[in-house]
Amino acid sequence: MTQVEVIAKLQTIFDDLLLEPVVLTPELSANDVEEWTSLVQISLLVAVENEFGIQFNVGEVERTRNIGEFAQLILQRRKPT
Amino acid sequence: MNTPWLDQVLLQVEAANPAHGKKLRKRLGGLGPEYAQRAEVHFAAYDEAQRTDGRSLAFGVECYLALSADMVEERKKFLRTGGYSNTSYKAVEEKVYGRPEVMEYHMHGLALAQFLWPEQYERLRFFCDHLPGYAATARSYLEIGGGHGLYTKTALALLPPGTRIDLVDISASSLKLARQMIQSDAVTFTLRDLFEYESPVRYDLISIAEVIEHVEDPIAMMRRVGALLAPDGTVFATTPINAPMIDHIYLFRTVDEIRALLARAGFVVVREITVLSEDVPAASATKLKIPVMYAAFLRHAPPDPSRP
Numbered sequence: 001m002t003q004v005e006v007i008a009k010l011q012t013i014f015d016d017l018l019l020e021p022v023v024l025t026p027e028l029s030a031n032d033v034e035e036w037t038s039l040v041q042i043s044l045l046v047a048v049e050n051e052f053g054i055q056f057n058v059g060e061v062e063r064t065r066n067i068g069e070f071a072q073l074i075l076q077r078r079k080p081t
Numbered sequence: 082m083n084t085p086w087l088d089q090v091l092l093q094v095e096a097a098n099p100a101h102g103k104k105l106r107k108r109l110g111g112l113g114p115e116y117a118q119r120a121e122v123h124f125a126a127y128d129e130a131q132r133t134d135g136r137s138l139a140f141g142v143e144c145y146l147a148l149s150a151d152m153v154e155e156r157k158k159f160l161r162t163g164g165y166s167n168t169s170y171k172a173v174e175e176k177v178y179g180r181p182e183v184m185e186y187h188m189h190g191l192a193l194a195q196f197l198w199p200e201q202y203e204r205l206r207f208f209c210d211h212l213p214g215y216a217a218t219a220r221s222y223l224e225i226g227g228g229h230g231l232y233t234k235t236a237l238a239l240l241p242p243g244t245r246i247d248l249v250d251i252s253a254s255s256l257k258l259a260r261q262m263i264q265s266d267a268v269t270f271t272l273r274d275l276f277e278y279e280s281p282v283r284y285d286l287i288s289i290a291e292v293i294e295h296v297e298d299p300i301a302m303m304r305r306v307g308a309l310l311a312p313d314g315t316v317f318a319t320t321p322i323n324a325p326m327i328d329h330i331y332l333f334r335t336v337d338e339i340r341a342l343l344a345r346a347g348f349v350v351v352r353e354i355t356v357l358s359e360d361v362p363a364a365s366a367t368k369l370k371i372p373v374m375y376a377a378f379l380r381h382a383p384p385d386p387s388r389p
Binding site for chain 2: 042062
């Protein structure tokens with residue numbers, strides 16, 4: 001799976017959870033999206049964990065600065081299929 | 082307005098968790114000077130009260146950060162399972178109430194959260210704005226589950242002098258903090274389960290704030306409140322929906338569920354408010370199960386003429 005494919009899956013999750021449409025790009029961060037609050041982030045993380053069959057370690061998501069880095073983290077956490 | 086105590090709290094939160102501190106500054110910024118003044122009084126009183134134990138406001142902030150970390154974990158579990166992690170009083174007693182060190186940081190964290198979470202402040206403001214309107218002829222006030230003591234202390238300032246003020250709580254940790262915060266001989270503190278609490282009076286005013294989500298049978302709890310309330314008395318009741326915490330048992334999924342429960346327990350709503358805990362559109366809050374604070378003033382429902 002590539003970063004582009006991960007971001008495409010993330011787009012579906014974001015579309016499902018957020019009311020205002022947002023186009024995900026590798027550079028996009030939580031600061032760019034008003035609706036992306038800390039509680040919303042937890043909902044997004046749980047949905048991402050379910051979708052990709054992974055579990056994040058404490059604090060590692062917070063260290064990612066944008067969608068691109070978040071997608072890379074998902075790729076690292078994802079078990080090889 | 083200078084807000085040295087609030088500034089101290091926010092700086093300490095930011096140092097430990099920059100994203101959380103930023104969120105608090107953003108959400109608290111619009112609450113206005115009345116909020117700032119009340120927050121200063123509360124944080125200063127907390128700091129002074131803690132000096133007797135060799136602590137300060139900084140201890141409270143540490144507790145608040147621990148409480149916040151617990152909430153993140155509880156929220157993840159809630160979103161994964163659809164329920165609260167504890168569904169019985171016994172489980173919460175083992176994990177929280179029976180562990181003084183957990184109970185202490187949890188209660189002290191909540192004491193600070195009253196002025197760090199806008200929905201909690203809106204709840205207090207609702208109480209302050211409307212309690213005097215119900216209190217003109219009140220001679221007695223009961224606080225159930227007084228927790229950190231803020232509401233009893235506020236009632237003490239708002240009610241006519243000479244009003245009987247009682248506080249009953251099942252937790253020794255809560256009572257200790259409430260005593261420290263209230264510091265008044267005008268309040269009678271009782272450590273007891275509400276179902277074992279006996280009073281020589283039926284109260285004109287009863288406050289039961291953020292309590293019924295902590296019990297397995299909130300209808301029984303509210304019926305007990307009804308038994309303690311004078312025929313013309315008023316109840317201030319609050320509880321949240323979709324609000325996972327380490328000591329929450331009963332999950333309300335919608336505000337209508339709360340209203341239905343209050344009606345079944347024999348109350349009518351006189352006035353109410355709901356406040357979202359995040360700055361998101363209401364539809365988004367429902368979709369994402371964002372917590373909602375519900376508060377209401379209640380009276381006894383009139384007798385049902387269709388019943389013999």
